[in-house]
Amino acid sequence: MDRILRAHGLGHSYGRTRALDGVDLEVGRGECVALLGPNGAGKTTLVNLVIGLLRVQQGRVLVAGGDPRQATTRRHLGVMQQSMDFPPTLKVAELVTGAAVRGGKKRSAAGPVLAQLDLTELSGRRAARLSGGQKQRLQLAMALVNKPDLLVLDEPTAGFDPEVRRQFWQLIRALADGGTTILLTTHYLDEAEALADRVTVLSGGTVVAQGPPATLGGRRRGTAMVRWSGTTGTEERETDTPARLIGELFAIEGELPGLTVTRPSLEDTYLELIGQGA
Numbered sequence: 001m002d003r004i005l006r007a008h009g010l011g012h013s014y015g016r017t018r019a020l021d022g023v024d025l026e027v028g029r030g031e032c033v034a035l036l037g038p039n040g041a042g043k044t045t046l047v048n049l050v051i052g053l054l055r056v057q058q059g060r061v062l063v064a065g066g067d068p069r070q071a072t073t074r075r076h077l078g079v080m081q082q083s084m085d086f087p088p089t090l091k092v093a094e095l096v097t098g099a100a101v102r103g104g105k106k107r108s109a110a111g112p113v114l115a116q117l118d119l120t121e122l123s124g125r126r127a128a129r130l131s132g133g134q135k136q137r138l139q140l141a142m143a144l145v146n147k148p149d150l151l152v153l154d155e156p157t158a159g160f161d162p163e164v165r166r167q168f169w170q171l172i173r174a175l176a177d178g179g180t181t182i183l184l185t186t187h188y189l190d191e192a193e194a195l196a197d198r199v200t201v202l203s204g205g206t207v208v209a210q211g212p213p214a215t216l217g218g219r220r221r222g223t224a225m226v227r228w229s230g231t232t233g234t235e236e237r238e239t240d241t242p243a244r245l246i247g248e249l250f251a252i253e254g255e256l257p258g259l260t261v262t263r264p265s266l267e268d269t270y271l272e273l274i275g276q277g278a
């Protein structure tokens, strides 16, 4: 697969704080990859290395084959950061046009992107006065106008109400389905599940799990817990094949009062992975 992002062996410290330690991350063309992890896991540090805001201390990062600290490589990136204040006088269309011109595109590139993100009617509005959800769409328009090879979204829905979050998910999903390559960070497991083809879970600066959302945690997710009331109290067994185990138990016990079968949810698995499980 054509890799748009290749990061290998990344380590990063702020003074004595080890923020990243030996992190590998790859994103293939057309993939949507989520970086999931609790506060302080190292997500923003990793993103800042990918977008060239931080200098690499240890390891290597290549975006579209180039060093993200170089202006020529940054042209391949579209970035939406956690918060952005817009200058008080600038209007929506001016900001998107400005972003196009800075990226070496024609001014006319702005129109289709404004339409795509449902911003055409807001073109003449001052950006600073938009609602949170509208500002977020504007930031996305500014990131997309240069048709980036990699779109980077750092906690794109932090602080939004559920409806705005869901609308934004639809937008991102449509972009992903249209072939845009996306790297996003999130605290929210449901967001990673809704959007990402692949999830990388960071905790304490290292990758603790990687894979499609449904397979997070590997085999543990498939493991079921079978419980029943035995003569000496509650009995429990872990198994990958609960139907077979129950059949065997019935054959021995004759009956299994209070029988329950539970599987860990993705949420349980995630909390366990980041060391906050029960």
Ligand SMILES: Nc1ncnc2c1ncn2[C@@H]1O[C@H](COP(=O)(O)OP(=O)(O)OP(=O)(O)O)[C@@H](O)[C@H]1O
Pocket: 014, 017, 018, 019, 037, 038, 039, 040, 041, 042, 043, 044, 045, 046, 187
């Ligand atoms: N500029 C900085 N100076 C010192 N320490 C920092 C700096 N930036 C981050 N850190 C520390 O590095 C670690 C990783 O932080 P980072 O912001 O990358 O995590 P994060 O996963 O993005 O967290 P959050 O979800 O809270 O944004 C944390 O311990 C944090 O306190």
